[in-house]
Amino acid sequence: GGVVAAYVWDFGEGMQVVRYFWDAAIELDPAAEExxxxxxxxxxxxxxxxxxxxxxxxxxxxxxxxxxxxxxxDFDDYWxxxxxxRDMRTPGYxxxxxxxxxxxxxxxxxxxxxxxxxxxxHLIARAWAVCGSAGGL
Numbered sequence: 001g002g003v004v005a006a007y008v009w010d011f012g013e014g015m016q017v018v019r020y021f022w023d024a025a026i027e028l029d030p031a032a033e034e035x036x037x038x039x040x041x042x043x044x045x046x047x048x049x050x051x052x053x054x055x056x057x058x059x060x061x062x063x064x065x066x067x068x069x070x071x072x073x074d075f076d077d078y079w080x081x082x083x084x085x086r087d088m089r090t091p092g093y094x095x096x097x098x099x100x101x102x103x104x105x106x107x108x109x110x111x112x113x114x115x116x117x118x119x120x121x122h123l124i125a126r127a128w129a130v131c132g133s134a135g136g137l
Contacts, residue, residue, distance in 0.1 A: 004058055005131035007066065008049070011041040014126025017070050021082065021090055024108040028101070037089050049130040058132025066129055072121040075110050 009015055025032040042048060046063040053061040072078040082094045094102060113121050 002134045003131055004053070004056075004134050005129065006049075007127045007129040008041075008044045010126040010128055011037070011044050014067075014124065016123035017078075017125060018090060020109060020113055020123070024112055025093065025105055028104055028108055032093065035089055035093055044128065046128050046130075049128055053130055053132040056132075058134060061130065061132040063128055063130045066127040068125045068127070070123040070125045072123070074119040075113070075115070075121065078113065078121050079106060079109065 011018070013019065022032065022036040026036065043052070046065075050061050050063050082091050084091055094105070097105065114123075115121055
């Protein structure tokens with residue numbers, strides 16, 4: 001009679017912070033697509049989650065969206081985290097670039113991001129929440 005629930009970030013499309021980054025990186029360097037871990041998460045989709053819970057024997061499976069605003073005061077506020085952390089895939093990629101390629105990526109991102117008149121950048125971080133009833137287990 002319990003409930004099983006989980007959530008996953010929508011790395012395929014809904015994590016705009018990293019989606020804008022990898023789209024720009026791949027435009028400039030098609031080989032970067034191999035590093036784009038956001039495309040490797042087929043589980044992060046509502047249909048796949050619904051199917052997974054149903055196959056596990058859960059009933060009344062429901063999936064809903066959770067969207068969290070990701071607001072950056074300006075481009076530097078967005079860009080700076082990509083310059084830190086050698087162990088993470090995205091910053092690791094930026095750090096691996098020579099100065100010229102890093103500057104080109106920075107400017108491509110700056111041009112592609114939705115920037116407000118005040119310089120702020122408003123993005124969305126989306127997650128999928130899924131739950132199902134374990135009454136039949």
